[in-house]
Amino acid sequence: MKKSMLIITLCTIIAAGCGAPKEETTKSDLLKPELLFTLADQYDSPDGMTIGKDGNIYLAMNCAGKDFKFANHAKIMRITADDKLEEVGTLPPHPETKVASPLGIVFGPDGSLYICDNQAFAGGTKKSRVLRMTIEDGKAVKTEVLVEGLQMANGIAVRGGSLYVNETAIDPEAKPMISGVYRFKFSELDPANVIKVTGSDDPHLFLKVETDYPNDLMKVGANGIDFDSKGNMYVCNFGEAAVIKATFKEDGTIDKVSNLCKGQGIESSDGCHIDQNDDLWVADFMGNAIVKVCTKSGDVTIVAKNEPGDGKDGALDAPSECIRRGNKVYVSNIDITYGPNAYDELQTMSVINLE
Structure with a gap:
């Protein structure tokens, strides 16, 4: 089957319908995040989130911990409607690295939870995986491997009958750096016949992203991903502090690609989620901030934003993902040692009340 794949050089494109890239961020009074959880000792480095049909927020508890030692087992958790934290299941470790390292998660049309297992955090080279967790009565009953061979599996999203998976570093030595989005049809995902991706020449590579990073700390490509109600795709390009917007033709191939926004007060674009109003919420890890992007204008x-710290009293502490439920924005403070942030023993999640 013929695959559509588009190569883009992000430093040369501009936001469609918005003219030249904007120089200023929309002014707004900053909201103060509140403490959602102080995590128990067996939990740390929270990251990916998704909302299930039951209304609960499902959470990837990465547990990378101090110096990426993975002292605790990675979990899938659930944040209930009354903001209680519950365990769903423990993820099976990679047979070679002996750990699991979940980042992005999303529910598929079959009701299963699809998980990006980022083995780069564990020192693995092209050992990252896509997993499928079957959940019954609120508990994990089975987890299977579907895809192997990724370097840094990260964001993940669903559109129609396909699963979209961000690969943050296909060729980390290239300049600009190469990353991208893989697309897999659900019908081809079979644990008895695991797909092994091969990088730039793989037929599943749907969108190739080039990141012109300013320094090695920004050597991070495609990160968060989501779709709006019209089916447009948004991909966070971390190293350029940009959000890419891709529109589709009726046959499911890409029509147009542009930068929805770039910079404008954002220092990096990490995890993201679309809300009920088609606004895009983005975690800015390097800027220690949460931002909202208008998907129509790119504004x-x-x-919310504060200086790096330990997250005490709910302050942002290296946020990597945010998601809106009702009038609250829930924030995962991954709190790994990177860039301006240093890991600390106090592990937290924050919440921002919009009312």
């Missing part, structure tokens, strides 16, 4: 509003 950026910095909603």
Whole structure:
């Protein structure tokens, strides 16, 4: 089957319908995040989130911990409607690295939870995986491997009958750096016949992203991913502090690609989620901030931001993912040692009340 794949050089494109890239961020009074959880000792480095049909927020508890030692087992958790934290299941470790390292998660049309297992955090080279967790009565009953061979599996999303998986570093030595989005049809995902991706020449590579990073700390490509109600795709390009917007033709191939926003007060674009109004919420890890992006205009509003710290009293502490449920924005403070942040023993999650 013929695959569609588009190569883009992000430093040369501009936001469609918005003219030249904006120089200023929309001004807004900053909201103060509140403490959602102080995590128990067996939990740390929270990351990916998704909302299930039951209304609960499902959470990837990465557990990379101090110096990426993975002292605790990675979990899938659940944040209930009354903001209680519950365990769903423990993820099976990679047979070679002996750990699991979940980042992005999303529910598929079959009701299963699809998980990006980022083995780069564990020192693995092209050992990252896509997993499928079957959940019954609120508990994991089975987890299977579907895809192997990724370097840094990260964001993950669903559109129609396909699963979209961000690969943050296909060729980390290239300049610009190469990353991208793989697309897999659900019908071809079979644990008895695991797909092994091969990088730039793989037929599943749907969108190739080039990141012109300013320094090695920004040597991070495609990160968060989501779709709006019209089916447009948004991909966070971490190293350029940009959000890519891709529109589709009726046959499911890509029509147009542009930068929805770039910079404008954002220092990096990590995890993201679309809300009920088709606004895109983005975690800015390097800027220690949460921002909202208008998907129609590309306008950026910095909603919350504070200096790096330990997350005490709910302050942002290296946020990597955010998601809106009702009038609250839930924030995963991954709190790994990277860039401006240093890991600390106090592990937290934050919440921002919009009312």
